[in-house]
């Protein structure tokens with residue numbers, strides 16, 4: 001049994017297979033619907049944080065595949081408070097065939113996987129967001145017809161989304177450059193781990209502070225919120241620190257002429273991204289959001305099919 005906690009737990013070959021499956025399932029869905037591959041199967045979805053995309057895309061993915069999804073709201077089961085994470089995992093394993101969890105502490109999703117006897121999917125933790133990164137790669141692959149040799153520039157916070165995107169880029173042969181303010185870099189241990197994967201696939205990871213240097217000639221510009229869920233108390237400070245890291249028209253003009261702009265959403269328009277970029281000709285953010293559905297179907301079928 002396998003879990004989907006972090007992309008570095010998977011081989012580049014396996015992830016390429018999952019991506020191909022996502023493309024197949026998307027085609028199949030668009031030409032009339034998916035086969036009921038997950039008929040009679042249920043996915044429990046534990047949320048410690050709010051969600052639009054993750055919740056609805058997983059729920060619809062299960063429905064399209066003939067299965068069922070159960071939404072468990074923040075505070076409902078009191079993960080690790082009302083009951084230990086291990087007990088929640090063991091109880092749920094008796095009822096459902098898969099668990100998706102959106103948590104604060106990454107440790108909690110690891111512990112769910114440790115104690116569950118069904119597959120566990122990380123639907124975002126403070127450390128990573130692998131389902132998002134897979135949908136991002138799907139979008140890049142659709143837009144460029146390939147991934148190998150492309151260049152991604154991430155501008156902003158070295159957060160969970162950036163960490164998974166870096167790993168995904170490494171697996172799919174994409175050069176990854178990140179520009180952050182000093183003190184907001186990706187954790188060194190995660191960079192080192194991804195760098196080993198990148199090296200095998202003939203690409204590099206670069207960290208810098210200059211957003212213009214990062215973006216020059218890039219095929220993909222990516223940004224995310226400056227204030228992730230759980231960091232709300234730091235909002236004023238972060239908005240001040242990050243204000244020079246906005247993705248605006250001047251920045252996008254430095255990228256390749258056919259560059260695309262991605263954002264995992266929700267966007268804070270006027271902060272990390274301007275309206276003009278989010279709604280402009282380079283933006284692929286809504287295709288990217290839709291692709292959560294298709295990428296996650298491939299994950300669900302791989303783990304639970």
Ligand code: CP
Pocket residue numbers: 050051052053054055124132264265266
């Ligand atoms: N991108 C993403 O995970 O969105 P939600 O927080 O709405 O699920």
Ligand code: NVA
Pocket residue numbers: 124159160161224225227228229264265266
């Ligand atoms: N980095 C953001 C992503 C939201 C999908 C957060 O963790 O809040």
